[in-house]
Amino acid sequence: MAIDARPPPPQFVAKLRRALGGRSGWKGLIAQVLFVAVLCWIGYEIVDNARDNLANQRIASGFGFMSQTAGFGVSQTLIPYQESDSYTRVFLVGLVNTLLVSAVGIVIATVIGFMVALGRLSPNWLISRIAGGYVEIVRNLPLLFQILFWYLAVLGTLPAPRQSVSLLDSFFLSNRGIVVPRPVGEAGLDGFLVAVLIAVTAAIALPLYARRRLFATGKPMRVWPVVIGLLIGLPLVAVAIFGRPFSFEVPVLRGFNFAGGSRLPPEFVALTLALSTYTAAFIAEVVRAGILSVHKGQMEAGASLGLSRGQTLRLIVIPQALRVILPPLTNQYLNLTKNSSLAVAIGYPDLFSVFAGTTLSQTGQAIEVIAITMGVYLLISLVTSALMSLYAWRINRSMGA
Amino acid sequence: MSELGAVTPVFVRGEMVPQRPPPVYRSGLVGMARQRLFNSPTNILLTVVGALLLYFTVVPTVKFLLIDAVWTGANRTDCLAETVGHPVGACWPFVQAKFSQFVYGFYPTPERWRVDLTFALGALLLLPLLIPRAPAKTLNAGLFFVAFPVLAFFLLYGGGVQGFGVTWSADLASGLADSVTRAGRKLATGGPIGSVIGPVLLGLGTLLVWLSWPLVALREWIQASSQPVWLDLLLTAIATTALVFVLTGVRNGWRALATTVGAFVGIAVVIAALRLDRGGLPIVDTRMWGGLLVTLVVSVTGIVASMPVGIALALGRRSTIPLIRIFSVAFIEFWRGVPLITVMFFATYMLPLFLPGNFTIDNLVRVLIGIALFAGAYNAEVIRGGLNAIPRGQAEAASALGLSYWKTTGLIVLPQALRHVIPGLVNSFIALFKDTSLVSIVALFDLLGQLRAAFADPTWSTPTTLFTGFAFTGLIYFVFCFGMSRYSLSVEHRLNAHRRT
Numbered sequence: 001m002a003i004d005a006r007p008p009p010p011q012f013v014a015k016l017r018r019a020l021g022g023r024s025g026w027k028g029l030i031a032q033v034l035f036v037a038v039l040c041w042i043g044y045e046i047v048d049n050a051r052d053n054l055a056n057q058r059i060a061s062g063f064g065f066m067s068q069t070a071g072f073g074v075s076q077t078l079i080p081y082q083e084s085d086s087y088t089r090v091f092l093v094g095l096v097n098t099l100l101v102s103a104v105g106i107v108i109a110t111v112i113g114f115m116v117a118l119g120r121l122s123p124n125w126l127i128s129r130i131a132g133g134y135v136e137i138v139r140n141l142p143l144l145f146q147i148l149f150w151y152l153a154v155l156g157t158l159p160a161p162r163q164s165v166s167l168l169d170s171f172f173l174s175n176r177g178i179v180v181p182r183p184v185g186e187a188g189l190d191g192f193l194v195a196v197l198i199a200v201t202a203a204i205a206l207p208l209y210a211r212r213r214l215f216a217t218g219k220p221m222r223v224w225p226v227v228i229g230l231l232i233g234l235p236l237v238a239v240a241i242f243g244r245p246f247s248f249e250v251p252v253l254r255g256f257n258f259a260g261g262s263r264l265p266p267e268f269v270a271l272t273l274a275l276s277t278y279t280a281a282f283i284a285e286v287v288r289a290g291i292l293s294v295h296k297g298q299m300e301a302g303a304s305l306g307l308s309r310g311q312t313l314r315l316i317v318i319p320q321a322l323r324v325i326l327p328p329l330t331n332q333y334l335n336l337t338k339n340s341s342l343a344v345a346i347g348y349p350d351l352f353s354v355f356a357g358t359t360l361s362q363t364g365q366a367i368e369v370i371a372i373t374m375g376v377y378l379l380i381s382l383v384t385s386a387l388m389s390l391y392a393w394r395i396n397r398s399m400g401a
Numbered sequence: 402m403s404e405l406g407a408v409t410p411v412f413v414r415g416e417m418v419p420q421r422p423p424p425v426y427r428s429g430l431v432g433m434a435r436q437r438l439f440n441s442p443t444n445i446l447l448t449v450v451g452a453l454l455l456y457f458t459v460v461p462t463v464k465f466l467l468i469d470a471v472w473t474g475a476n477r478t479d480c481l482a483e484t485v486g487h488p489v490g491a492c493w494p495f496v497q498a499k500f501s502q503f504v505y506g507f508y509p510t511p512e513r514w515r516v517d518l519t520f521a522l523g524a525l526l527l528l529p530l531l532i533p534r535a536p537a538k539t540l541n542a543g544l545f546f547v548a549f550p551v552l553a554f555f556l557l558y559g560g561g562v563q564g565f566g567v568t569w570s571a572d573l574a575s576g577l578a579d580s581v582t583r584a585g586r587k588l589a590t591g592g593p594i595g596s597v598i599g600p601v602l603l604g605l606g607t608l609l610v611w612l613s614w615p616l617v618a619l620r621e622w623i624q625a626s627s628q629p630v631w632l633d634l635l636l637t638a639i640a641t642t643a644l645v646f647v648l649t650g651v652r653n654g655w656r657a658l659a660t661t662v663g664a665f666v667g668i669a670v671v672i673a674a675l676r677l678d679r680g681g682l683p684i685v686d687t688r689m690w691g692g693l694l695v696t697l698v699v700s701v702t703g704i705v706a707s708m709p710v711g712i713a714l715a716l717g718r719r720s721t722i723p724l725i726r727i728f729s730v731a732f733i734e735f736w737r738g739v740p741l742i743t744v745m746f747f748a749t750y751m752l753p754l755f756l757p758g759n760f761t762i763d764n765l766v767r768v769l770i771g772i773a774l775f776a777g778a779y780n781a782e783v784i785r786g787g788l789n790a791i792p793r794g795q796a797e798a799a800s801a802l803g804l805s806y807w808k809t810t811g812l813i814v815l816p817q818a819l820r821h822v823i824p825g826l827v828n829s830f831i832a833l834f835k836d837t838s839l840v841s842i843v844a845l846f847d848l849l850g851q852l853r854a855a856f857a858d859p860t861w862s863t864p865t866t867l868f869t870g871f872a873f874t875g876l877i878y879f880v881f882c883f884g885m886s887r888y889s890l891s892v893e894h895r896l897n898a899h900r901r902t
Contacts, residue, residue, distance in 0.1 A: 028721065028722040031722055031725065032722055032723070032724045032725065035724060035725055035728070036724060039728070041580075041581075041584075044584055045580065045584075045755075046755040048584070048587070049754070049755055049756055049757050049758070050754045050755055052757075052758055053753070053754045053758055054754065056758060122447065123437065123444070124437065124438060124444050124447045124448060124451065125433070125437040125438055126438060126447070126448050126451035126452065126455075127447050127448075127450075127451045130451050130454060130455065136883065137879070139882075140831075140835075140878065140879050140882035140883045140886065141835070141875055141878050141879060141882070142835035142836070142838040142849070142878055143835065144838045144839055144841070144842075144849060145838060145849055145871070145874065145875060145878060148849070148853070148871075149871050149875075152853075152856070152867055152871075153867040153868050153871050156867070157864065157867060338739070338740040339740065341740040341742045341743065342740075342742060342839070342842075344742065344842060345841075345842055352740070352742060352743065356743065356746055360746075360750065366750040366751050366754060367751055367754065370743065370746055370747050370750060370751050373743055373746075374739045374743050374747070377738060377739045377740055377743060378735065378738040378739055381737070381738035381739075382734070382738060
């Protein structure tokens with residue numbers, strides 16, 4: 001059965017078809033119209049039902065509740081907050097707490113993750129097995145399980161403040177959390193801070209300069225003694241000139257609790273520990289895959305040029321591995337931020353816990369509260385993925401691809 | 402870098418490196434130890450550190466779990482150091498006492514055989530599916546993914562059916578017609594746009610009512626008869642079989658006909674065996690479910706339900722039709738951008754507001770809907786990766802043969818794509834299995850929730866109860882997740898057989 005050759009369609013009609021229905025033409029147009037009709041119908045049903053249900057429960061919709069008085073206390077606040085503040089303030093407190101736990105968790109997770117990855121790639125058999133075992137165990141247990149384990153089993157079974165484990169009579173570990181001496185600023189603080197700032201800036205700038213000089217002239221420079229000297233020496237000099245920068249307020253046991261000092265609540269400690277050790281296992285795998293993705297010949301080429309193993313890693317392998325590592329690494333950071341919402345299980349006052357938890361149950365404004373919460377997490381995700389796309393674009397441009 | 406020409410680059414070695422002795426090949430345990438543990442000072446140091454690390458983690462764990470453990474007892478006093486006379490490790494009587502709670506939750510004891518039967522059936526259907534050499538994969542997969550969930554629902558929840566295909570489609574059609582008519586009536590009264598759209602919708606609703614009238618009349622007749630379920634089943638079977646026969650064509654129709662008839666005979670057997678036409682098994686409300694049962698129900702349902710969602714979204718994202726593509730992208734990005742726990746709260750607190758007031762749905766079902774959408778968005782990205790990996794030539798060859806879009810996708814592209822991404826899908830299933838523990842935050846007592854509930858029991862409050870409970874639960878989670886990940890590795894290995902040299 002032969003198929004007759006079809007006459008070419010008129011250009012105008014073909015363009016219209018494409019514009020309206022994509023590559024599928026009129027069929028695509030019909031599909032779009034039907035699809036939109038179904039969406040409209042579902043949307044209408046949702047809005048209509050929600051309006052009826054809210055009217056029945058006598059809940060006023062809208063964001064007016066955000067300015068009402070919250071009237072509940074929050075156990076840990078970084079910004080000033082009291083019970084008479086509004087729900088907007090509660091939202092901000094939660095957001096800051098979420099960002100704090102995410103930032104601390106990301107730093108610790110990255111450090112542990114890189115260490116475990118390098119351990120897993122180590123030529124030492126025992127170390128690589130231990131790192132592998134860590135990754136397998138931690139990755140195969142639910143995060144909520146780990147959070148509860150740290151909170152209930154490890155920190156919860158610590159002794160009461162009276163029998164607390166103490167180090168040098170100034171650090172105390174008990175079921176009230178970790179209590180450490182609190183630094184109190186004194187006269188020499190400003191000079192000290194300036195010295196530290198200068199030292200840190202120099203410690204970052206010097207290796208960069210040395211690296212540029214190495215690439216430009218081929219002359220290596222030994223920077224680390226200078227950097228360490230700067231980091232230790234400058235603050236010491238500042239102390240010698242301006243006097244003691246701060247003294248420590250040592251916590252003392254008074255009654256059933258500690259007085260003075262700063263306290264890290266057990267919720268924060270458990271959440272940070274669980275989040276960072278859990279994410280570290282994933283980061284370790286990401287880093288390992290990145291380093292393995294660099295061809296073995298690169299390492300050999302470095303060796304044949306006379307570079308040491310450390311130099312080869314630092315100058316040749318890591319920069320290439322970083323291209324592969326960074327996008328999934330950013331994903332893991334994002335996961336950690338989203339997972340910090342599990343704080344609600346142990347009562348750490350993060351965004352989700354104080355806003356979608358307490359505020360929702362007090363006001364009953366389910367639609368608004370959940371929409372705001374989802375929106376904030378979505379915004380964080382979208383910003384991060386936009387930054388990642390920008391990074392990928394820059395990499396592609398610099399690689400000339 | 403123009404300066405490079407003026408100086409001698411330091412990266413070029415100036416002197417010869419002295420010859421090194423040839424490496425000595427040593428075999429056996431001693432050789433391995435010398436080569437990989439003690440070949441340099443740094444390595445010796447690392448080995449010592451590693452050994453110390455192991456000594457301080459593994460030894461106490463083994464001592465806690467096995468050596469110092471208490472194995473029998475009736476209550477907390479048997480697990481106290483004063484009674485036993487030495488430092489106490491794990492308190493296993495606690496796990497023994499709470500074991501049935503960890504597995505079944507508060508499921509009524511006389512009905513627990515239903516849970517056992519469901520577990521056994523699931524394992525029986527799953528095992529041959531996992532063994533590559535076992536025959537009849539299509540039949541097996543169909544039974545596991547379609548028949549088993551339905552059967553498991555009636556086994557676990559209980560209850561019977563009032564009607565079958567005809568009744569359901571009549572309900573659906575009249576519901577749709579009602580909704581459209583109601584919307585039309587409401588819109589017609591308000592607003593300038595509404596007064597235009599309203600009458601149109603009203604007309605559409607009336608048309609739908611007229612179209613669905615024969616079906617509704619048939620439903621009335623069936624419900625009035627003495628055996629509504631069987632009559633309905635018979636009618637549905639005849640209608641479906643005829644439809645399948647006509648659609649596949651008379652020449653190839655016989656095979657499809659046999660499959661359809663077989664499926665309906667199977668349904669009839671199940672209905673007869675569970676007496677679904679006479680009310681079925683007693684209903685066990687989902688509030689009574691708990692423990693491993695809920696964990697498995699949520700994860701298996703999530704896995705099965707998220708697959709079609711994921712495939713549809715992945716195809717939608719690659720569609721050339723603009724609005725469908727935009728919708729898919731927005732949907733996927735939305736669900737991937739929010740934490741699962743907000744999805745659970747969305748399902749628990751917001752979803753009921755979106756449904757008609759007289760329509761209540763079970764808490765477990767609400768959470769399942771949320772999980773299916775969430776996992777579907779993640780699966781969609783995995784499947785899209787597989788779709789992208791299929792060379793264009795495959796689809797082009799299919800359209801050169803004259804296959805339609807659906808046939809090209811369903812018979813050529815999708816099977817290859819899914820095969821490619823099995824490891825990725827298993828990864829997202831593992832993530833889903835672990836994430837099911839979050840249901841304990843929205844007041845469903847899964848394994849983790851039961852564990853927390855068990856800690857509250859004063860009969861068993863000893864210093865080591867917490868660690869024992871976590872050790873036991875952790876072991877269960879680990880066995881499931883580790884098993885899945887090892888299985889996916891073996892599948893990957895098998896599928897990549899042609900790439901190994």
